[in-house]
Amino acid sequence: MTTSIPKITIPADLLPNDGRFGCGPSKVRPEAVAALASAGLDYLGTSHRQEPVKLMVSRLRNGLAELFALPDGYEIMLGNGGSTVFWDIATFGLIDRRSQHLTFGEFSSKFAQAAAATPFLDDPVVIKSEPGTHPEAIPDSAIDVYAFTHNETSTGVAMPLVRPAGTSADESLVLVDATSAAGGLRFDAAQTDVYYFAPQKCFASDGGLWLAAVSPAAIERIQRIGASGRWIPESLNLVTALDNSRKDQTYNTPALATVFLAVQQVEWFNDNGGLHWAASRCDRSAEIIYSWAEASSYATPFVTDEAKRSHVVATIDLDDSIDANTVSAVLRANGVVDTDSYRKLGRNQIRVALFPAIDPEDVAALTKCVDHVVAQLS
Ligand SMILES: *Cc1c(COP(=O)(O)O)cnc(C)c1O
Numbered sequence: 001m002t003t004s005i006p007k008i009t010i011p012a013d014l015l016p017n018d019g020r021f022g023c024g025p026s027k028v029r030p031e032a033v034a035a036l037a038s039a040g041l042d043y044l045g046t047s048h049r050q051e052p053v054k055l056m057v058s059r060l061r062n063g064l065a066e067l068f069a070l071p072d073g074y075e076i077m078l079g080n081g082g083s084t085v086f087w088d089i090a091t092f093g094l095i096d097r098r099s100q101h102l103t104f105g106e107f108s109s110k111f112a113q114a115a116a117a118t119p120f121l122d123d124p125v126v127i128k129s130e131p132g133t134h135p136e137a138i139p140d141s142a143i144d145v146y147a148f149t150h151n152e153t154s155t156g157v158a159m160p161l162v163r164p165a166g167t168s169a170d171e172s173l174v175l176v177d178a179t180s181a182a183g184g185l186r187f188d189a190a191q192t193d194v195y196y197f198a199p200q201k202c203f204a205s206d207g208g209l210w211l212a213a214v215s216p217a218a219i220e221r222i223q224r225i226g227a228s229g230r231w232i233p234e235s236l237n238l239v240t241a242l243d244n245s246r247k248d249q250t251y252n253t254p255a256l257a258t259v260f261l262a263v264q265q266v267e268w269f270n271d272n273g274g275l276h277w278a279a280s281r282c283d284r285s286a287e288i289i290y291s292w293a294e295a296s297s298y299a300t301p302f303v304t305d306e307a308k309r310s311h312v313v314a315t316i317d318l319d320d321s322i323d324a325n326t327v328s329a330v331l332r333a334n335g336v337v338d339t340d341s342y343r344k345l346g347r348n349q350i351r352v353a354l355f356p357a358i359d360p361e362d363v364a365a366l367t368k369c370v371d372h373v374v375a376q377l378s
Pocket residue numbers: 024081082083084085107108149151152153177178179180198207208
């Protein structure tokens with residue numbers, strides 16, 4: 001399928017100011033890059049066991065606690081490896097015997113697979129729904145971890161975070177993969193026990209780090225499993241991560257630039273009005289792109305139920321007469337990048353990040369660019 005890309009030049013007055021629309025790594029604000037460049041000589045290349053870096057980690061932990069309005073006793077933990085490694089960490093240190101997974105796309109499926117492959121756990125219960133929808137949890141006394149995904153990045157579906165009816169954190173923990181949602185979607189932390197993510201999406205930083213807001217019940221679980229005699233590799237051990245996080249450190253060396261850029265974004269949110277402000281930017285971008293698609297003769301929101309349509313990742317189907325891969329390739333040739341659909345979903349669609357760093361005006365400009373390209377192609 002190596003068709004050549006049609007030579008279409010998008011007029012400069014239609015182009016967005018910033019052409020980065022990828023779902024991760026995603027747009028890093030130029031102001032944050034400039035701040036890194038100017039602070040870099042004192043900060044980059046210095047020990048992560050000394051004050052300047054520990055202070056940066058503490059700004060990140062405190063800033064996130066403020067942003068999420070964490071209830072008393074909740075803490076921010078961090079470690080190396082990103083969200084994918086956190087799934088393995090959770091199989092070692094958070095699932096007691098049996099987990100229940102809501103799977104509705106690529107990312108939510110992967111945690112379920114990790115749990116199923118873990119020899120010392122019982123087979124997980126997997127509740128699956130079609131791409132473009134999300135399943136509902138089924139309360140079950142045999143379950144000690146419910147695994148949710150706040151935003152399924154592969155399909156553009158967001159789900160509300162509510163503890164399964166009749167369950168309590170004393171018996172079952174709610175673990176939420178919030179990798180593409182954290183910082184862009186509203187939620188009530190009290191409905192979650194472990195809200196984990198990596199900072200290359202709404203936090204406009206780079207990958208390789210995991211962060212988690214953990215409840216007192218989750219901390220108790222971590223300590224109980226840690227003391228149970230279960231073999232846990234040290235780099236995946238949450239007791240070790242908790243000890244280090246409380247000292248504003250990580251077990252092994254973190255990427256200092258990643259920590260710095262995440263702090264820039266968290267403080268940008270908090271200085272401007274917090275999560276409500278950040279989520280409102282995403283709401284505005286979502287309104288722009290979905291109303292454009294609804295009105296378009298050739299574009300349709302993939303997620304039919306408006307309530308499930310993500311405000312951080314939009315998936316837009318194109319009419320079969322227009323090849324979405326060609327549209328994305330022409331956009332890329334014009335400096336508007338990463339609008340490609342999630343390949344394994346296999347749909348004729350574009351996927352657009354609506355993260356807070358992305359200017360809603362740029363989302364509006366993107367829709368005009370797509371209209372221009374489609375008009376030229378037909
Ligand atoms: C991007 C993403 C991941 C993977 O994150 P890594 O840091 O690359 O491991 C996991 N879950 C969701 C929902 C994501 O969007």
